[in-house]
Amino acid sequence: MIFDIKDGNSIEDTYVPTSAVLYQNYPNPFNPETTISFSIDESGPVKLVVFDRMGRSIKTLSEGFSDKGVHKIKWDGKNNFGESVSSGVYYYMLKTRNFTDVKKALLIK
DSSP: OOBOTTTOOBHHHHOOOSSOEEOOOBSSSBSSOEEEEEEESSOEEEEEEEEOTTSOEEEEEEEEEEOSEEEEEEEOSBOTTSOBOOSEEEEEEEEOSSOEEEEEEEEOO
């Protein structure tokens, strides 16, 4: 975490995004879990979903209303049924009212 020297608060706590951004997951490649971060510049509906290489939705990480700001969500390499997925390439997509982006994640067991 990065801290502001002036007041000791986390930069993430004081950062107000001016646009929506989907960040690269970390760590990548990952095992057993990874963190997916995104920022949104306005409160509203947000959906963050993981897909396999065939484009099938395998895990919904977030769906619903989110406040503007920076968000971090962990993915434990499991599908919507709680089953571990196999090693491979996965894609995660963030969708808001006015923004959509996709990034690639690599799970290595």
